[in-house]
Amino acid sequence: MANDTIIDNDTGQRAIDPAALDGVRTARVLGFFLDYLIVGLLSIPPALILAVFSIITFGLAVPLFAFLLPTVALIYLALTLGGPQQSTIGMRMMGVKLVRLDGRKVDPLLACLHGILFWAIGTVAFFLPLLITFFSSKKRLLHDILLGTYVARI
Template identity: 50%
Template sequence: TIPFAILVFVFGLLTLGLGWMLFSVLVPAVAVLYIWNTLGSVDQATTGMKLMGIRLDRLDGSRIDGLTAVVHSVLFWAGNVILTPLVLLVTLFSDRKRTLHDLLLGTVVSRTDH
């Protein structure tokens, strides 16, 4: 992604700044790749989740794939942007304190030491 960022920067210079609009595609693409390669990996956790000793699982304990990881993150951010703080009230009444996006996707955040 770094060579692409350099290419976009140079293209932006050549187009008097118009090419820099491609950064609006680059940033979400990097985020999707990060989520796909961390939550969708064998560890099922981002770097911060690994440090805190938590991971994302399916309810039956099986691994999640990269697509489910990306949809989980998109639903998390969309839910928080649209429904905050109401989305957090779901955790008070759900089993295992699952959030709305966890209920929709059949996922649960669990500790790695259990």
Template identity: 45%
Template sequence: MSADVVPPQDRRDAFDALDRPELFESIRTRRIFAFLIDVIAVGLLTAAAAVLVFFVGIFTLGLGWLFFAILGPAVPLVYTALTLGGPTAATPGMRAMGLEMRLWYGAKPYPLLAAVHVLLFWFSISLLTPLVLLLSLFSDRKRLLHDIVLGTIVMNAEPLRD
């Protein structure tokens, strides 16, 4: 059995903000900067993928250009699924800011959950306006709406290593 897999009977809330406040210090600020780093990374990856699709379109006599239709949503979705759902449980922006994501009982997120996490983030921002981000001001672990819905927690990575 993997170290990340916790049997259902042993699952309990692993990260209490009152017991370990160091896990949640300056989370909001770090998440904002991590988001900005990831936006830049996704933008660069999308630009590189667009150049690739352009040349594929030339070689396929225009058929490859159909990929331009899915390029916008596909790149950030794959980026998040592979990085946040990977072994580090953090996107490159999150790693740069010293953040990590865990499920409420301590396990690391898997790729499908990471993809759903980013989709819920964008849908909640689109439908409920950015004011939904204010929820973190009232949450003990500074969680956002999509974190609460999915049972995920973003926290400082360094105290987890201790």
């Protein structure tokens, strides 16, 4: 596992090891697409159950489909990104993980909030979050900056 942070001897402040950021932007995008596929596959069994339930209730349960994908995605984020490895399956496959600037572990609540902000900001301004990484020395997206996190190499 790569050393995520180094201590600046002059100031005593935590600083990010530049080697931990090599190739993070590309790995993060590819990891996102893998996670998107995984969440889609994980949504199939609950969708089938909900479809049967919708038939039994003569269509009354159909509106619940609107909550299916977000619910599966949040549970996925809470268990993976908020878990001990601090990364989703797609992130692990790409060799990156989420790290907090203060050095503490990412908890399930922060992992869910990270995902919600990613989708909320990305929906409002599609390219804005990615564009910010080109100007951020730590290759952080807007929701990373707001939550005090960054993505580093494992």
